[in-house]
Amino acid sequence: MSESPITIVLIEDDSHIRRFVHASVQSTGIHVLDAENGRRGLALAASARPDLAIVDLGLPDIDGVEVIRQLRDWSSIPVIVLSARTREDEKVAALDAGADDYLTKPFGVAELMARIRAHLRRQNRNAAVTAETSKICFGDVAVDLELRRVEREGQPVHLTPIEYRLLVSLIRHAGRVLTHRQLLQEVWGPAHTDSAHYLRIYMGNLRRKLEHDATQPEHIVTETGVGYRLVGVK
Numbered sequence: 324m325s326e327s328p329i330t331i332v333l334i335e336d337d338s339h340i341r342r343f344v345h346a347s348v349q350s351t352g353i354h355v356l357d358a359e360n361g362r363r364g365l366a367l368a369a370s371a372r373p374d375l376a377i378v379d380l381g382l383p384d385i386d387g388v389e390v391i392r393q394l395r396d397w398s399s400i401p402v403i404v405l406s407a408r409t410r411e412d413e414k415v416a417a418l419d420a421g422a423d424d425y426l427t428k429p430f431g432v433a434e435l436m437a438r439i440r441a442h443l444r445r446q447n448r449n450a451a452v453t454a455e456t457s458k459i460c461f462g463d464v465a466v467d468l469e470l471r472r473v474e475r476e477g478q479p480v481h482l483t484p485i486e487y488r489l490l491v492s493l494i495r496h497a498g499r500v501l502t503h504r505q506l507l508q509e510v511w512g513p514a515h516t517d518s519a520h521y522l523r524i525y526m527g528n529l530r531r532k533l534e535h536d537a538t539q540p541e542h543i544v545t546e547t548g549v550g551y552r553l554v555g556v557k
Contacts, residue, residue: 328352331377332358334390335359335378345357359383360384364378368400374446377404378405381408391421391422400446403426403438404422405428405435406428407427411547418505419504419505423498424438424442424500459556461497461555462534464480464533473490489506494556500552
């Protein structure tokens with residue numbers, strides 16, 4: 324018996340973009356369900372239980388940020404935003420609402436498909452993680468979450484408690500853009516969500532300890548004006 328195909332819900336009011344994305348994604352063997360507005364998209368997501376959602380922000384009935392918030396009330400599937408909105412505060416609002424990634428229109432099909440594949444891999448990896456799964460690697464860094472041990476090139480790396488919590492937060496959401504606010508809330512707590520200078524200092528320390536070149540990080544990467552993303556996790 325064959326496995327069920329991967330299903331994506333596409334919530335986009337522009338009919339040309341909707342048809343274009345539908346055809347491009349479905350040609351790779353992924354099943355795509357379309358919705359032209361937020362209410363229809365949420366209903367489709369609730370009934371079809373898709374593996375991923377693509378959401379436009381400028382919808383005719385409900386703002387896309389609100390669609391993401393409502394989706395996050397009951398689902399943890401990856402959400403990729405497609406939008407013509409380019410302001411950083413609008414990107415941050417979508418990511419803070421629970422989106423995992425953001426692509427600005429116009430966009431390339433190759434990049435969209437690469438992001439879809441990356442988030443589906445992360446979703447599958449997270450689903451496979453059990454209480455016994457504790458070892459995570461990226462580059463020449465190995466992290467044993469059970470033993471709270473970090474090594475680089477086989478040598479122990481000392482992290483302060485805050486640096487370690489920051490690293491664990493990045494690992495838990497590997498591949499996903501985490502906004503400054505999300506990281507501050509997870510690591511420092513809700514009273515410090517406006518203390519971005521703390522985050523910059525500790526992120527710099529973490530990069531100096533774990534990256535080959537802290538000024539050109541390969542794994543703990545900056546999403547300018549938005550936040551950070553951990554890439555290359557195995």
